[in-house]
Amino acid sequence: MSAADPRLSINQATIKYADLATALRVTAEAGVGAIGLWREPVAEVGLAQAARMLNDSGLRFSSHCRGGFFTLPEGPERRASIDNNRAAIEETATLAAAGAPGSTPVLVLVSGGLPEGSRDLAGARERVRDAIGELAPEAAAAGVELAIEPLHPMYASDRCVVSTLGQALDIAADFDAGVVGAAVDTFHIWWDPDVVAQVERAGREGRISTYQVCDWATPLPADVLLGRHYPGDGVIDFGPITRAVIASGYDRDVEVEIFNEQIWATDPLEAVRRTAAGFAAAVSPHLTA
Template sequence: MSAHPRYSLNQATVKYASLAEAIEATKSAGIQSIGVWREPVADIGLDAATRLIADSGLRVSSLCRAGFFTTPDGPDRVAALDDNRRAIEETAALASAGAEGSAAVLVLVAGGLPTGSRDLVGARERVRDALGSLEPFAASAGVTLAVEALHPMFAADRAVVSTLGQAIDLAVEAGPSVGVVVDTYHLWWDPDVLPQIARAGQLGRIASYQVCDWLTPLPADVLLGRGVPGDGHIDFTSLTSAVAETGYDGDIECEIFNADVWARPYDDVAAETSDAFTRVVAPYL
């Protein structure tokens, strides 16, 4: 079995798999690249994780995730920034262990409003300040920080950055080692998304392209409303064509949060998402 050469299985799609199990499922489907999550790496330690990646022969497309730096000044904010620096070091180590073509990309989720706060403007300013303080450290490690805008329904609890335009503005202000994630699930609704993808490409800021579909009706936990590409409402033709036209040539991850998908055998999920990518996304690259 073989997969499209640019397809990458993001580990969130097989959420309950250990890193070793996720690697095995990726390879079983003929997929050449994997997007790694920090929690499974922490479960076995960074040294063991880098050995697994090195032995796998797979590329690493990204490490998910860090960020969550909307907290006001104080011990919690210091701890959050320290954790982001550790994540940068983890990203560099895992990318170095991966096969040729691995990307030292750390996906960042901004964080929501601090408990009891309604100051959205202030929260976004703290995201800007955090990126500015982390950019030199990332640059010295050879890591790109990839700001991911999340759908506005997550602005209160997960990410005060809601549009690709906002993410690009933050990246440009922070410095050359900060880019953006183009995630179909979070951005498909935005009437300005296609010109913003073009803008991100012109600025050389697209660090990752992630694909999954938008399903309705939304589940009770809206976080889990993602589907296999082609099963929902998203127009992958226009979005993928827009990304391709920028010249982005990196790996493309499928990242699905869905309880039914998570309950299925990992090998089956890897094979199904790979097939969907080949049918629904790859023709427009």
């Protein structure tokens, strides 16, 4: 077993079909020091048990996925979604406390798409801000950082109305840094002509809650959610974005989160090892500025 880059964290989505016990085991076995968890596999074993398992693993906890889905108009469904985010905040605090030293209590937020039948993109975006306004005090009280994740514009209608890092930062600007920040994920923002400037801005404003890397390749698969690749297997130059993240003083783990049917079909230990190898080749050289 050769150790992976000490800053690498495996986001659990990369090995989606592994249960929590398996995910923790293969991550540690591959010499990776940190993991980002998802709510569903945590819920399968229960939060208290998940926290114990995480603690036993010796891994750092780098983020919790995910909260959000904030675009519905006022009503019972919106209230249920906000309450669900309250639970996610508590989970994040519990898991971060259970992880090894260096764990970060970051909850990633995917904003949600246009409500069924709506064409009011500006209104949906305002409702995202409103929801974060409701949740920010509770996150602050729990010591949890909310990370607004801009998703690629191809998901703007059905999944996430926050489409650029600049837009995420504009929303975050209404709230305290350290409570509301942004998730910087190369897959979603690599195409943005303004990406390096916005990463620098995020750094200056203290808003890089989490840095995630994975690669983009074309053709996109039939389900465009699943077109993510090991670092190095696509067209993204990880240098400029990574160096801007590091130059900002970012000292947290760097997650790899890949949605890809082929990778999900790979033995999870093998998938983690390949992730670590891709990361070492494509990302690690840029982590030491």
